[in-house]
Amino acid sequence: MVENNHSTDESGEFKRSLSHFDDRITSDGSSAWPVEPGRYRLVVSKACPWASRMLVVRRLLGLEDALSVGVTDPIQDEKSWRFTLDPGDIDPVLGIHYIAEAYHKREPDYDGGISVPAIVDIPSGELVTNDYLQMTLDLSTQWKRYHRKGAPDLYPEDLRPEMDAVIDRIFRQFNNGVYRAGFATSQVKYDRAYTDVFECLDWLEERLTGQRFLMGDTITEADIRLFATLVRFDPVYHGHFKCNRNKITEMPALWGYTRDLYQTPGFTDTVDFDHIKRHYYVVHSDINPTGIVPDGPDLSVFATAHGRERLGGRPFGDGTPPSAR
Structure with missing residues (x-):
């Protein structure tokens, strides 16, 4: 965070700072930090x-x-x-x-x-x-x-130009947009961020109505970046960050997509709603000075049937799901 x-x-x-430490760990030794397992x-x-x-x-x-x-x-x-x-x-x-x-x-x-x-x-x-x-x-x-045998290709070279553009829009309007709304201290800046968030969600709803994942039939980096914000939206961003035109549960394609990913091996076990809710509602004392953590929403709905299989697709492409942990 x-x-x-x-x-x-x-x-x-709201202004998000650039990463101060932007060194890379590289496979060819071109950086000061070579890829080494266990290091x-x-x-x-x-x-x-x-x-x-x-x-x-x-x-x-x-x-x-x-x-x-x-x-x-x-x-x-x-x-x-x-x-x-x-x-x-x-x-x-x-x-x-x-x-x-x-x-x-x-x-x-x-x-x-x-x-x-x-x-x-x-x-x-x-x-x-x-x-x-x-x-x-x-x-x-x-x-x-x-990578494990059967690992999916999450950043395919042939899709990168389009995917990078999709990722950029999602970051500007949605991933960062909810923060721009939540931390805004003027009505004008809040209104602009709120508009960006829901313009992006409407665009995503349309895009995901006819295809299972953002780039087509398989999960990619773009889906992972979108999911991390979507899964937090109803429990936190809708109320805490005042992004309250509607909930994700009220957008059929996005809600089905969110549950589809949430129920996919590799996603479910990385989500901790207790940590998510306690962090936002307790740490952001300027937004929530009482520190009260809401009891809702009902999180069991994330495990309900999503019906996205009807769109076909292969979540892991030519690969396989990760083993249970």
């Missing part, structure tokens, strides 16, 4: 949509043994993301209490935002990257040697 890595400008508009640790919060995308991609590609994961508490304190879910409040691999320690090991004078997902070099304890826009793409393209 990069909420503590943003600002609201004088006009009242790096991925740090996530299950509350965070950007981090959840990494968890889905890692599961679908079968990289669990190559890239370990540390999970932070969904509730941050003044030092940001902390490892209070682990014995002794210490990540068992990195030996630190806060992911901020890896940031400062890399750059002692760093005073910017502390965000997840983040990848840490285990031997040195230094942060490698917090570039949430690039990380999933690199798991698909740079870590191929360590």
